[in-house]
Amino acid sequence: MNEQINNQLKHRNIKPTAMRQLVLQVLTEQKSAISLPELENKFEKADKTTLYRTLKTFEENKLIHSIDDGTGSVKYALCREACECHPEDLHVHFLCAVCGQTYCLNDIPVPTINLPAKFQLESVNMVVKGVCSNCDK
Numbered sequence: 001m002n003e004q005i006n007n008q009l010k011h012r013n014i015k016p017t018a019m020r021q022l023v024l025q026v027l028t029e030q031k032s033a034i035s036l037p038e039l040e041n042k043f044e045k046a047d048k049t050t051l052y053r054t055l056k057t058f059e060e061n062k063l064i065h066s067i068d069d070g071t072g073s074v075k076y077a078l079c080r081e082a083c084e085c086h087p088e089d090l091h092v093h094f095l096c097a098v099c100g101q102t103y104c105l106n107d108i109p110v111p112t113i114n115l116p117a118k119f120q121l122e123s124v125n126m127v128v129k130g131v132c133s134n135c136d137k
Helices: 002-011 018-029 036-042 048-060
Strands: 064-067 075-078 091-096 102-109 127-130
Touching: 002 018, 018 036, 018 048, 018 075, 036 048, 048 064, 048 075, 075 102
Parallel strands: 091 127
Antiparallel strands: 064 075, 091 102
């Protein structure tokens, strides 16, 4: 598994440090997006600033993407291997109203947005809210 983590980092031109390896390992194990406070809880002795910088490095190198799901806490999830975070790579996110988890719906692309002339698209964030399959019992 450590070799796979290192390969993911190298593929995105990220120097593999111990902290980056540990954070990527945690992100790889997640079934849903994770916030910085949730990540902090997984690392008792890690410095909050180091974790934040690690996430920013991952995001800048398109290893992860951030999600503003409306909860007031930005969440992070792994990108697909070929993702370059272009508009055509974007997908819908799902926020469960019961458990508060945010899921990437990778197979549902964000619809194409035709902007008026002289408007320039910089980012799109589409969050669908409802009850996830774990809470719908």
